[in-house]
Amino acid sequence: MIAFRQIIQEMAAEKLHLGLTILAIAWATVSIASMLAVGEGLRQGLIRTTSNGNGDLIILTGGFATLDYGNFSKGKQLNLKPDDVDVLRALPSLAQVEPSAVWASSVTFKDNGTWQQPLAVYPQYKELTGLQVTAGGRWFNPLDIKEQRKVIVIGRNAAVSLFNEDDDYDWDNTPDLEASPIGRQVKVGEEKFTVIGILKNNPSNIENGTPIDYAVFVPFTTWQRFHVNPSLGAINIKPAPGADREKAAATARQVIARKYGATTEDMQLVQAQDMLLRQKTMRQFLIALQSFLGIIGLVTLAVAGIGIANVMYATVKRATRDIGIRMAVGAKPGAIKLHYLIQAFITISIGGAIGLTLTYALVQLLQNIPIQGSGFYDYLGQPTPELSFSIVSVVIFALSVIGIAAAWFPANHAAGITPLEALQSE
């Protein structure tokens, strides 16, 4: 019921206007698609950052009492002890429980020091937080634990600040290590430790916000050897797969509170922080950001839509006599409407296809630009724009809605012309 060839012929007669419209649609498509792709990249970057380190852990710490109850009067501190871990490990809702403690001395090599104090951990901590050791070094093994060896594993940026001769330390752009520090001796307080491993770059955090790149690790038992009746810094908990995280955290709190004869009501005394829930807020923020970027793109697209409507009105006006001819030989108003809707659809398809292709090329280009060593960039999880299937779908959906909306009125206008007035127009 539609003369497809003639739609094309009519469009070919409007090359300039159509070309400009297609350009506007292509540009709008690029803008909406790339905005969404950048937002998606940021989001994926965050997910990458948080899937390592403490991202999916519950961190249990002791605090000060705010209620008088049992063994605790207001202001008394609760210190977690190494054997608390054994109690928690008995809980079925927790998959993994690892203690960590802070050795309250700085790490030094000659005149250089580190920003962070050493963390005392068991070998299992590495797997729990996704740490990786660079080639040539190693992580703690059971013998280090058993023999309480004075060995140390250092985060990459901490290692650079310790061992590189250059004093100009650039926080945003860490230089490479000048030489391998494996086997060198550093001091923790007054004790000499041997470096056995350097960690790979990792933008994630551990504990309560310590960047892995700046962290320093010693074996847990070695720390115990130098500390009498020591207190833990934190207990890192990984809930069992499928377990209700909030319940698991509450149970862990309860168990510890009971063990010390404290009340579970006191939220300050035993604190459980679910890092995943904290990141959920961040993720929600990023989705909001992405939506905002998307809306900017959508507005651009809407402006392009107005352009389509404009060109369509002009086309209809120029083609009024032709519409009259078509109607005189039997075209129904619906066929005229369809004629112009198809025309708009073709225009939008071409513009959209060009726009998406350009965006794809742009995204490929950006993904292949090597950006490395920038602290802030690493912190964001090395985001690169990503043109995912869902983004392409959203863009195509937005194009369709705006295209139909833009073409609807001119097409209706065309269908509403009576054959007589159309034939009489010139």
Added chain:
Amino acid sequence: MPLVKLEGVTKHYESGDESVYALDDVSLIIYKGEFLSILGPSGSGKSTLMNVLGCLDKPTSGFYQLDDHDVSTLSCNQLAAIRNNKIGFIFQSFNLLEYATALENVMLPLVYAGVNIKKRRAKAAELLKRVGLEDRMSHKPNELSGGQKQRVAIARALVNDPQIILADEPTGALDSKSGAEIEALFSELHHEGRTLIVVTHDISLARRTKRIINIKDGKVVEDEILDRSSAIYRRREGD
């Protein structure tokens, strides 16, 4: 059985304070196979009459029956279907699509009749051959002479085998030689038994038809049958 029956058809426009009657109580009967002309000076209402007959315009009041259909009550879509199946138009200014070839122009009514492309092409080619344009099928209107354009328009008017062919000043934009060719073509179509209505102000063109309806100020002032030998009129006299 009359093909066209108009009863008290009136068309008036409000222009400013004035009420203009383009058609004023026109009653008319046209039989199948007639070759008639509607004659009148410009502004007489003859074009309005043609537009009403061709279902391009609706009368303000009155009754119009075309081939058993009460046209005055039909919707836009139904009128479009009537124009598509029952009426063929020939215009003074040809009214061809400029960017389409002769063949595509002739195929156009079949597009809206839902005929498939193969049949469309065959039928349109056949009719272009019929009007002597078999070697001009892929030419666009701007590559054709006035007479050739009008023959394309005639082929387009015939392509759906319409009940009525309506021609509005068909020779008005043509030189006398081309005009004569078109007139000859009309006579042929008449002899094939088609119903032709020619709207014109040209008395010599009107004289070549079999019946002249003279219209003035929206009223039929004279209805003259020129050739009473024709079978249609003999039968009518016997009624």
